[in-house]
Every structure is written in structure tokens, then in C-alpha cells.
Amino acid sequence: MKQGTKFVYELDGNLYVNLTNRCSNACTFCVRNGKDDYFGHELWLEREPSAEEVIQLIGDPKRYRQIVFCGFGEPTYRLPQLVEIGKAVKAKGGYVRLNTNGQASLIHGQNVAPLLCGAVDFVNVSMNAQTPAAYQAVCNSVFGEDAFFAMIDFAKEVKKAGIEVCFSVVDVIGKDAVSACRTLAEQAGIPLRVREYIEP
Numbered sequence: 001m002k003q004g005t006k007f008v009y010e011l012d013g014n015l016y017v018n019l020t021n022r023c024s025n026a027c028t029f030c031v032r033n034g035k036d037d038y039f040g041h042e043l044w045l046e047r048e049p050s051a052e053e054v055i056q057l058i059g060d061p062k063r064y065r066q067i068v069f070c071g072f073g074e075p076t077y078r079l080p081q082l083v084e085i086g087k088a089v090k091a092k093g094g095y096v097r098l099n100t101n102g103q104a105s106l107i108h109g110q111n112v113a114p115l116l117c118g119a120v121d122f123v124n125v126s127m128n129a130q131t132p133a134a135y136q137a138v139c140n141s142v143f144g145e146d147a148f149f150a151m152i153d154f155a156k157e158v159k160k161a162g163i164e165v166c167f168s169v170v171d172v173i174g175k176d177a178v179s180a181c182r183t184l185a186e187q188a189g190i191p192l193r194v195r196e197y198i199e200p
Ligand code: SF4
Pocket: 023, 024, 025, 026, 027, 029, 030, 031, 032, 071, 072, 073, 074, 101
């Protein structure tokens, strides 16, 4: 696997921030499976960047539609850096989105959703499946089936903290599963976005 220092990359007018390759999941559909790059961007890191480095690389965030924490890994592993970068971007008038597997509070052993206030405008939580067992079958979380409940709770806590949030699922899980996910999202009072599957 080729490793580098691609800490930010531009796609569709957004600037994506690649803070880490660590992830508590090993999803069967992950775009990084068996790949060195994502749309030509080599996202395997030889080291993790500092917040200051990323802030410098972003420059003026208003040049982009959104600054998105995403990358080849779960950004909330680097929560302090994520919050520092997010606050710096927002102070310069940028819009910040976080794409997450929703396991941040399990990773950090406490409810960390309120820490995102003032640092993140929008959180996209990957729901991925309709039951704990189905979730674990596709996501292989290190936290086992607890990850599913933690993911739903995290989204609710983000909403409670006053940050805009949505769930997402990939259409490849099938119509019935998507419909069950929609019901769960409605129960949580959070919108669901159905994404198209991207071939790994
Ligand atoms: S949570 Fe995201 S980065 Fe982690 S394995 Fe799943 S798709 Fe890949």
C-alpha cells in the first residue's frame, strides 16, 4: 500500500480533510478496500497531520462549498484536532461537515457530541443497516453490536446539541432494509439520506 501526506483533497467544490486512517469499523463496502486512492487521491497516510498543518493547507475556507472531515478513516479518532480545525474554519466564515460512523462516544468513552458545537455545522452519520446484527455483519465494528445503538444515540445527541444531523445508508442494502432504516430515522426525528453505492 502506497502511503503519503494527502491531508486535504478537493472534490466537487468541497475540500475534504483526511485526518486519520484509523477506524473502529471494517466495512465490507468501504471505498478504501484494496485501494490506494479515491478518485485519484492517495489517502493512505504515512503519519497523521497536526491541526495547525491542516488549517494552513485549508487556507481561506470560503474558496470551497464545504470543508468536510471524511477521508480513509474515522475522523473522530482525532477529536481535539477536528474541533480545533473546525473552529478555525468557522471563524474564517467556512462551512464544516463531518462524515462519521457515529461511534465517537464509544471511541472516547463519553458523550462527545456537545464538543462539536461551534466546530461543525452538519454531521452525516452512516447508519448502514437496520439492526445491530445486520450492522455488525457489514461494518465489523471493534465494539460489536453495541456500535449500532451508540451510532443512533450519537446522532440524537448531536441533534440535542443543536447541530444539524442526518443519517445515511447505501442503497445496496436493499429496499426493505432501507425502509426499516427510514423508520428508525423517523423515530429519532432525524432525516435519512440514501446514497448510491460506489464500487470499491
Ligand atoms: S466507517 Fe467508513 S472508513 Fe471506516 S471502514 Fe466503514 S466505510 Fe470505511
